[in-house]
Amino acid sequence: MTQKIALVTGSARGIGLATAKLFIEQGWKVAMVDRDGDELSTAAAPLTEAKPFAYDVSIPEQVDQMIDAVLSVFGRIDAVVNNAGVADFLPIEETSFATWRRIMDTNLDGVFLVSQAATPALKETNGAIVNIGSISGLRASTLRVAYGTSKAAVIHMTKQQAAELGVFGIRANCVCPGPVKTKLAMAVHSTDIISAYLDAMPLNRYGSENEIAEVITFLCSDKASFVTGQVIAADGGFETTGVGLPALRK
Known part of the structure; x- marks a missing residue:
């Protein structure tokens, strides 16, 4: 059987690196x-x-x-994981247009550009696209006017991709991580922020990079062969719950 090839952006660290390692464990290059x-x-x-x-x-x-180089080395692309992203958390009035554009350039434009460029190769393999959104694209929160908006757009772009590319056998899905225990998150999340997240999450803990990678690789695999156009929040239940959960626990 031909070995499958996954292209993972933003894979030098964090969720992207965890995803690359898990793909390899599962027999991919x-x-x-x-x-x-x-x-x-x-x-x-x-x-x-x-x-x-x-x-x-x-x-x-x-x-x-990049697409030309990947095809030159591997000869095919079976899955694209659009994970590369940047963040800048600022109040609306302090978010400059330069900051807005910098976030959109990578988080939104990058997803569009990579998916579009990889589409011919994915047609050849009946491949899969998994875009990495965020809980911030599903739920509004403070200081995320640019980041949250970029991720909300990625969620809708995923549905557009599924609607248009399905006829070619290409599946497109979106994974929206909630709070994940990355080095970056632990560096910027204060004790108060961590407590607030835990109070709002039924599982009462942060996720791990590998837990997000498990969802991503599943959606790229043949086990998800009839799954497309879906938005999956891997978030410990954060998106599901509303006001009142902390009080009810007490």
Whole structure:
């Protein structure tokens, strides 16, 4: 059986790196993409079934070059995981247009550009697209006017992709992580922020990078062959619950 190839953007660290490693455990080869070339090379070095590709997904010319390079090395693409993203949490009045554009460039434009460029290859393999949204794209919260809006747009883009590309056998789904125990989150989430999240989450804990990767790789696999156009919140129940849960626990 031909070994499958996954292209994972933003894979130098965090959820992207966890996803690349899990794909390899499941028998795939991985094209690891990140604009941070040095960290990408370090992350990919011990992974014999992965190759690093240092490109910026927000730049159209680099995306085209990246797809060509991946196909040159691997010959096919069976799944695309659009994980690359940036965040900047600011009040609306303090969010400059430059900040807005920087976030949209990667979080929204990058998903569009990579998916579009990879579509011909995915047609050949009846492949899958998994876009990484966020709980912030499903629920509004403070300081996320740019980030949350970008992720909400990614959620809808996923549905557009599913509607249009299904005729070619291409599936498109979106995973929306809730609070995840990454190095970045632990560095910026104060004790008060962590307590507030835990109070609002039925599972009462942060998720792990690997737990998100499990959902991503499932959606790329043949086990999800009849699943497309879906938005899955891997969030410990955060999106499901509303006002009153903390009080009810007491």
